[in-house]
Amino acid sequence: MNKYIKDLCELCGFNTPITKVCYRAGARVEETFPKYELVGTHAGRRTFICFALSSGVPPQIVMKWTGHSDYKAMRPYIDIAEKTKADAMKLIENAWGM
Numbered sequence: 722m723n724k725y726i727k728d729l730c731e732l733c734g735f736n737t738p739i740t741k742v743c744y745r746a747g748a749r750v751e752e753t754f755p756k757y758e759l760v761g762t763h764a765g766r767r768t769f770i771c772f773a774l775s776s777g778v779p780p781q782i783v784m785k786w787t788g789h790s791d792y793k794a795m796r797p798y799i800d801i802a803e804k805t806k807a808d809a810m811k812l813i814e815n816a817w818g819m
Contacts, residue, residue: 723761730757767798774802 736755743750766787773783780795789795813819 726760726762726765727757730760731755733757735760770795770798771801771805774798775805 735757738753739756739759740751740753741759743752770783770787773786774780780792780799783789783798784792784795
């Protein structure tokens with residue numbers, strides 16, 4: 722399935738260069754890939770979770786849908802959703818001159 726997702730993303734032009742940084746044997750290693758090579762089912766899962774939480778779906782429901790068994794695993798997604806909601810509110814406040 723991941724191969725098909727990568728092929729589809731390549732056809733859609735998702736080719737922005739993305740640089741990944743990791744450390745191997747204490748040495749910093751940078752590798753650059755076109756974005757479509759890094760997309761897979763797990764990226765879709767993370768995106769779904771972030772969109773669901775940002776749209777107001779309660780974390781308990783998202784956890785049931787995704788099979789997360791503890792709140793600790795969901796906390797990073799919840800933090801992203803809260804920041805997204807705060808940023809959206811700032812956009813509205815700025816548009817309304819508040």
